[in-house]
Amino acid sequence: MAKLSSAEGERPTTRSLTRKRKACGGGGGGCGGGSSSPAAAAAEGERGVEGGVGEDEEEEEEDRGEEKGEAIRVMIDPDVLDCSICFEPLRPPLYQCQKGHAACSSCWSLRNNKCHICLRRVTLSRIFSLEKLVESIAVSCSYAKWGCPESVNYAEKAAHEETCIFGPSKCPFPRCTYEGYIGLSPTHFSANHNKTPKGFSYNQSFKINVLRGEPFTLLIAWNDYVGKHVFLLANKNLGSLGCALSLTCLHSGVLNCHFSYDIMANDGSGASLQFKDNVVVVREWNELEKADISLVVPKYFRNSDGEFELDLCIHKIWSSAVKKK
Ligand SMILES: [Zn+2]
Ligand SMILES: [Zn+2]
Ligand SMILES: [Zn+2]
Ligand SMILES: [Zn+2]
Known part of the structure; x- marks a missing residue:
């Protein structure tokens, strides 16, 4: 069965849905009494909801229903929208x-037209009314709670959520099990890990010190207007070689932008190292992998406190869809 989250106050097995109101015609499984078809169950679900709304709301629904094609909200058991053979949305x-x-249709073909309930080969008939119903149902993205404004067809919900930029990322701190839209919850870091992300603005150089013993420094852009991006400036001690650095963006979904960065390390006496690279975007970060190392800063670049002093500039570049790594 497709996974559905229930909004607060809803029964756990039902979900608020919107569909176009259509006149109920004579034929088809959707309107026949006593049928065990999904369409009949869907209709039962609708009746159940209508019984639950207030009188004023009912009148309002009826008034609006007279206008053909106007959307109404209904409650429905999502099981009736899933195929009883493959358990995916019909x-x-x-x-x-x-x-x-x-x-x-594909499930019937796979089973050579043998009904999984009647347990014999059967003659099939197409159910246009149920097709109309499932095609007209729109549901909210599961990540609406984190800001996604999309309403998608029920059958396309899983595909949308795979690429939704409001999808969850995993907290990078070891042993923390938090998963959520990290960009919306930077307070998670201060509340649970006593770390406040350092703010920066895209395309503006800023100074940052890489502290000893810290596997990463958290950064968050001030000038992200739709959705916040959290970055990790990861570092790994390479002993006598110095320190490896890399910048990663913690995000899920398919972004319509990508990031690059310029980084400069100074030794405090005039020597410097400069490097430019693209930012790797990941949903989950565990540690700095060898393949992701951008720059190795020599050990003697450390200041008297044992820190590396860096100048960093992160660029946001709008583009056609960029797939997450
Ligand atoms: Zn199926
Ligand atoms: Zn059957
Ligand atoms: Zn979404
Ligand atoms: Zn955490």
Whole structure:
């Protein structure tokens, strides 16, 4: 069954849905009484909800319903929108046996038209009414709670959430199990790890010290207007060689931008090292991998406190979709 989260106050097995109101025609599994088809169950779900709304709301719904094609909100058990064979969202074309057991066309083909409930080969008929119903249902993205404004067709929900930029990332601190939209929850770091991300602005150089014994420094952009991006300036002690550095963006989904950065290390007496690289975008970060090392700063660049003094500038470049690593 497709995973669905329930909004606060909703019953755990139901979900608030929006669909276009259509006139209920004579044929098809969606309107027949006593049928065990998903369409009938969906209709039952709707009736259940109508019984639960207030009188004023009912009148309002009826008034609005007179206008053909206007969307209404209904509660429905999401199980009825899933195929009883593959347990994925029903994808038209849909067919049913004579007893009204409905499934996707591809699932019937795989089973050689043998009904999994009737336990025999059956004659199939197409269910146009159920196809219309599933095609008209729009649901909110599960990450609406973190700011995603999208409403998508139920069958496309999982695909959308795979690429949704409001999807969860994992907290990079060892042993922390927090997963969420990190960009919206920078307070998680101060509340749980006693770390406050350092603020910066894109395209503006800023100074940052890499502290001894810290595997990464957290950075957050001030001038991100839609969605916040959290960066990790990771460092790894290479002993006598010095310190390896790399910049990573912690994010999920498919971004419509990418990042690059310029980094400069100074030894305090005029010598400096400069490097330019692209920022790696990951949903989960565990440690600085060898392949991701951008720059190795020699040990003698440390200041008297044992820190590396760096100048960093992060650039945000808008682009067509950039896949996460
Ligand atoms: Zn199926
Ligand atoms: Zn059957
Ligand atoms: Zn989304
Ligand atoms: Zn954490």
